[in-house]
Amino acid sequence: MTSFRIVIPALLLALTLAASVWAPMRWGLVLLLPLALIALWDFFQHKHTLRRNYPLIARIRWIMEDLRPFAQAYIVEDDLDGRPFSHQARALVYARAKGQLDSHPMGTELDVYSDEYEWLGHSIKPNESAPEQWRVDIGSGDSSQPYSSSLLNISAMSFGSLSARAIEALNYGASIGDFAHNTGEGGISRYHRSHGGDLIWEIGSGYFGCRTKNGGFDSGEFAERAQDDQVKMVEIKLSQGAKPGHGGVLPGSKVTAEIAEARDVEVGEDCLSPAAHSTFSNPIEMLEWLAELRGLCGGKPVGIKLCVGQPHEVFAIAKAILETGIAPDFITVDGAEGGTGAAPLELSNSVGMPLREGLVFVRNALVGTGLKSRVKMAASGKLHSGAQMAKAFAMGADWCNAARPFMFSLGCVQSMQCHTGNCPTGVATQEKWRQAGLVVEDKGPRVARFHKQTLHSLREIVVAMGLDNPWQIRPMDMRERINGARSDPIDKIYPFLEDGALLADPDSTAFIRHWRAAQANSFARAS
Numbered sequence: 001m002t003s004f005r006i007v008i009p010a011l012l013l014a015l016t017l018a019a020s021v022w023a024p025m026r027w028g029l030v031l032l033l034p035l036a037l038i039a040l041w042d043f044f045q046h047k048h049t050l051r052r053n054y055p056l057i058a059r060i061r062w063i064m065e066d067l068r069p070f071a072q073a074y075i076v077e078d079d080l081d082g083r084p085f086s087h088q089a090r091a092l093v094y095a096r097a098k099g100q101l102d103s104h105p106m107g108t109e110l111d112v113y114s115d116e117y118e119w120l121g122h123s124i125k126p127n128e129s130a131p132e133q134w135r136v137d138i139g140s141g142d143s144s145q146p147y148s149s150s151l152l153n154i155s156a157m158s159f160g161s162l163s164a165r166a167i168e169a170l171n172y173g174a175s176i177g178d179f180a181h182n183t184g185e186g187g188i189s190r191y192h193r194s195h196g197g198d199l200i201w202e203i204g205s206g207y208f209g210c211r212t213k214n215g216g217f218d219s220g221e222f223a224e225r226a227q228d229d230q231v232k233m234v235e236i237k238l239s240q241g242a243k244p245g246h247g248g249v250l251p252g253s254k255v256t257a258e259i260a261e262a263r264d265v266e267v268g269e270d271c272l273s274p275a276a277h278s279t280f281s282n283p284i285e286m287l288e289w290l291a292e293l294r295g296l297c298g299g300k301p302v303g304i305k306l307c308v309g310q311p312h313e314v315f316a317i318a319k320a321i322l323e324t325g326i327a328p329d330f331i332t333v334d335g336a337e338g339g340t341g342a343a344p345l346e347l348s349n350s351v352g353m354p355l356r357e358g359l360v361f362v363r364n365a366l367v368g369t370g371l372k373s374r375v376k377m378a379a380s381g382k383l384h385s386g387a388q389m390a391k392a393f394a395m396g397a398d399w400c401n402a403a404r405p406f407m408f409s410l411g412c413v414q415s416m417q418c419h420t421g422n423c424p425t426g427v428a429t430q431e432k433w434r435q436a437g438l439v440v441e442d443k444g445p446r447v448a449r450f451h452k453q454t455l456h457s458l459r460e461i462v463v464a465m466g467l468d469n470p471w472q473i474r475p476m477d478m479r480e481r482i483n484g485a486r487s488d489p490i491d492k493i494y495p496f497l498e499d500g501a502l503l504a505d506p507d508s509t510a511f512i513r514h515w516r517a518a519q520a521n522s523f524a525r526a527s
Contacts, residue, residue: 096450149233150179182401
């Protein structure tokens with residue numbers, strides 16, 4: 001081993017010396033001298049064992065690590081491989097964003113007798129007279145300014161996580177396609193306003209854009225910004241799928257003047273998002289604050305976003321609504337499979353309820369307490385196609401949000417560099433030169449095309465099922481495989497409560513334990 005460690009730098013040094021005295025080899029100095037110096041540096045440094053034991057050639061390991069995501073995506077993976085999104089899923093988004101053919105030849109590549117296949121039941125008599133598009137009214141009960149929303153909107157992604165040009169292109173696409181753009185918890189930046197697209201202002205625990213100097217909520221500043229005509233709804237973020245129950249810090253080194261302006265913080269200072277809100281500590285206080293926000297923003301719809309964690313907490317919110325009479329206009333259910341930014345691996349892999357179970361659970365809480373007619377429900381978490389949207393409607397969703405698919409429509413190649421600032425496509429970076437290739441005038445229309453074609457595919461499914469609209473899709477219309485020989489409709493797999501069942505006879509439901517543990521005045525379990 002010792003001889004090997006010496007041979008590499010010694011050989012390179014010898015070749016370099018030979019090149020310096022033998023004229024035909026002098027041009028090799030351009031290559032050999034730097035390599036010799038790197039080998040010598042590796043040999044004498046003490047921080048990396050591999051580089052010390054294998055000078056120069058050990059660096060191949062780091063090169064391969066850097067190239068690994070690209071090699072996997074373009075050489076190793078087949079159409080159905082790749083995570084979090086498969087090559088087939090990404091290709092579908094790219095094709096729709098570019099306006100290219102999105103058909104697939106030779107039938108499905110899925111194993112239809114395995115659990116990777118699930119299906120929606122079509123009709124012998126398709127309904128070709130179904131409307132070309134639908135919209136959903138949010139806040140028509142408690143808000144004086146209800147919003148007519150598209151069935152697919154851009155999910156929460158903050159300026160700072162995404163680049164200025166990415167935010168601008170997303171808003172341009174939302175403006176062209178007449179759908180909404182969620183700001184993420186990082187506040188409303190100048191780039192969110194650049195093209196006038198409808199905004200859903202997300203308010204997180206950091207209260208960015210409406211905060212006091214010490215990080216508390218500033219009602220005056222909120223009212224001023226929320227009453228802007230471009231802001232259509234307000235969303236209180238309780239938790240998110242990628243890192244539920246976890247706060248975050250944007251280091252001061254990344255807090256530029258533009259980010260500071262959007263977040264209402266000081267340039268160069270660490271930007272803290274606490275794990276919990278400071279404006280409330282129990283469900284009743286949360287709803288009272290929600291009602292305050294609704295008044296401050298002029299009666300626009302105000303809702304909450306959460307990734308389901310402790311089931312009794314969802315029932316606690318339902319009980320608080322019944323007790324106070326104050327209801328959110330909507331609940332956005334974020335699945336644990338969601339996430340566009342950086343998050344602790346253990347939280348991403350092991351904390352939070354996936355979208356399907358979360359949707360069913362929140363649906364049962366609302367239907368079981370007779371509240372579903374007052375509270376709309378949005379689905380968010382790895383939804384990239386009309387088929388996935390249709391399945392979300394089968395489980396009770398009123399509309400859907402998507403984040404990463406809209407990133408793909410901007411040109412994201414899933415290089416997994418979002419948290420490093422080294423995004424090669426300029427989508428998730430603040431470096432100006434990396435953003436230079438993202439041309440807003442080109443990418444904005446791609447965002448709009450992806451949105452339009454995805455809704456078109458949803459309509460084709462509704463037509464094939466013989467229905468008038470996607471809200472008519474029922475749990476019985478969707479089947480999952482139990483094993484290779486048996487499948488069941490999802491209402492035989494998950495419990496779906498009848499209207500008011502938790503009020504009429506909670507003991508007969510599968511949720512009695514969680515219902516009894518829930519209390520309107522506390523998020524803690526009742527003893």
